[in-house]
Amino acid sequence: MIRIENVSFRHRTVPILSDITLTIDKGGVVALVGPNGAGKSTLLSLVARLQPLQMGNIQIDGLPVDATPGRQLARVVAILRQDTTVASRLTVRELVSFGRFPHGRGRLSAADHAIVDAALARFDLADLAGRFIETLSGGQRQRALVAMAFAQGTDYLLLDEPLNNLDMYYARELMRALRAAADENGKTVVIVLHDINQASAHADRIVAMKGGRILADGAPCDILTPDMLEVVFGLRAPVETIGGKPFVLHQL
Amino acid sequence: MTAALSTSSWRAKAAAGLGLAALFAVSLAVGVSPLPPGRVLSDPDALQLLLVSRLPRTLAAVLSGAGLAIAGLIMQTLSRNRFVEPATAGTAQSAELGILLVTLFFPAASLPVKTLLAAGAALAGTSVFLATAQRLPPAQPYLVPLFGIVYGGVIGAAATYAAWQADLLQFLSVWTNGDFSGVLRGRYELLWIAALMVAAAFLVADRLTIMALGREASIGLGIDYARMMQIGLVIVSVITALSVVVVGMIPFVGLAVPNIVSRLMGDNVRGTLGWVAAGGAGLVLACDIAGRLIRYPYEIPVGTVMGVAGGAIFLWLLFRRGGHG
Amino acid sequence: MADRRLLALAAAALLSALAFLLIGLKGNIAFVLELRLLKLAALMQVGVAIAISTVIFQTVTGNRILTPSVMGLDALYLFGQMLMVFLLGGVGYVSLDPQVKFAVEVMVLMVLASGLLLPMLKRRLDMGLMLLAGVVFGVLFRSLYSLLARLIDPNDFAVAQTASFANFNAVRTDLLAFAAVVTVLAAVLAWRARHVLDVVSLGPEAATGLGVNWAASVTGLLLLVSALVAVSTALVGPVAFFGLLVAALAERLVVTRRHARLLPAAALTGITVLVGGQTLFQHGFGSATALGVVIEFFGGLVFLLLLVLGSRS
Ligand SMILES: Nc1ncnc2c1ncn2[C@@H]1O[C@H](COP(=O)(O)OP(=O)(O)OP(=O)(O)O)[C@@H](O)[C@H]1O
């Protein structure tokens, strides 16, 4: 369980997050949505202790993120940042293997190799395994980074806009893989999405943020209403229900 | 494209080992009085020359070359910039200023103590560099080494001024310009500490690779980023200070070797570290041998030879990258 | 307003010149005065040459933190000089008339510099890349210089040291007459090109649009810069950041990049800083040889400041 209690955050004097309280139960897919600048990435990076907490508490499975040794936490939670750039000349396999670092401190056991192979296979990277990251396309690189986070093998997976650069096919494949990880392995996935329909199709719960606050929190069918969309994103769009799930026709 | 060369290919390893061994042997044989292998066995004077002068000189070249190349690799990892090395980040100049000040104020201090203080100065100078470099815009990677070079120049000017006032200019040029001609048994052994530092780098190789992915990726994988930064800085500072104090600074080794290895084999430090160390040792040995041969029987300091060879390699790297970057 | 500042600068330059000539004048006054006049003439030339060449160079490259010596031009001059000795044989070359030798060296630098810089300017490289390349060229040429020096005279351990800092105390007065011709000529040419320089500072596209032949103008201006760098390096040795210091100061003082104001302001600032600094160091701080190093130190700090502040905005 991730417990976020009364978390506020500011850059110098500018408030970025204001008194956020949120509990995410173990198992399942939670989508974090909201307009640009809402504070989604900031919240995720605080949960993943990439930035020091200024106010409030965050615990993952009872471990306070600001007081738990980094290595221990790295076996519980993995994060994929929105803007990860890999400047090193590493092959895809090398990069994904570093996801196992928190477990063996660099020594890969047979089990580690199997996990890396599985991650490569899961994201269709087996053929690209020997290529240098810098030679990949944007979407291929994104898949390699997701595979690295996956290979970390943590119960909690924080993904900041992992669908960036992915084509329709791989976007759906990734969402299905996350769904499967939640359903079959009991993983907890917190994912920032801009494609609200992906959230509707694959998430159990949607948390909508704006201006550093949580505006709405609930099942997709409760959140994806024309009124709520207007409040959060400032746009009116028709919502249709297909197969029991709401879909927003915001392109119209 | 896959790696042009695998780090673990035994054929590449054998070739590199042979090359290094050949350079080592040539370095033992070449000098004002030539030392063909046969004579060493028959002539006690020749053996003496080998043990007192040639072997120490050759070992010093190997140790400082390997050390400086590794220091360059670590600097590039910590600053996440391929164009940084101890000589272009104020590290060497800080060490020079440090040892100069120690020599001024505590002339009686022993060499290890002086080296330690020089390493402290290098650590301070490099920390300031890294802290400032992080504030430069990452979109302009060339600003970082430029900043470092001028920063080093400013510290160097301060050192020159101090040396001028104290009439120690002669000493300063010994520290700023690498030269192995004065290396004798009993005068270089401190450099073995550089070998220890290289071994330490091997221990943290994987963490270095991850550090190169950035602060957030490192923390995400459970690495104590701040501590690794300190460890890296200590390794770099100690190696640089040792080189400065014992043989004088050799520019460009830390720059050229890691860049070439990265181009050929990638950046998985665990695999490339040995290659970088061997490459640095080989390059410095080769330059020292060249310095002994170009104007035989006179010697040209290795720092000067490396300034030419390394400068040319660096420009080549720069424009190859600039061409398609 | 700006004119008043120019006048004030001129007064400052005059004052420092007078101070340089007159402070502590004793003994054989006529002799000392003549000696000081010669040195003053040399220092003024160096100040003017470095200031003007830096301003022109910055305009051509469109960058305020570039100076000819940051790009390694003075190291190139020293290298060219050594190359001549090496190629033409030490004895014969050295016994040539110093003025003739100097003329040859100026031309060698012009050829080398345009061969090196024009291709870089044509490829319109990223400015940071160019800067870095220039700095490394500087190291390379300095190393080549000491390499050649050792090849010519293996026992000459002093060269590497003298090649790294300017010495304003030991001015080569034997080159003064010829250098004066070059400096004055270059200053006149720069002054006549002041409007072209204004246009060139807008960049290649805008300048071409306004009818300036970019390639020809830039080539001409670079040759001018090379000649001026040769003058100052020949007279006192290499100075890395002095030009930067002077150009930055002058621009802050006259608050314009218009060359009709900036060129004279920079020249006057150059004279004031150099002559005034030398006076101070001769009579105040004891060690007159140290001015070069001190200027390096502060010039370098200005450079770092411009770099960090400039890149943040
Ligand atoms: N380093 C920083 N300095 C100042 N303000 C910052 C900084 N980083 C983020 N912010 C501000 O914090 C706010 C929240 O940023 P955050 O990255 O968390 O938004 P987000 O919800 O992830 O947006 P997006 O959908 O665009 O990724 C924004 O207004 C942003 O401008």
Ligand SMILES: [Mg+2]
């Ligand atoms: Mg974001």
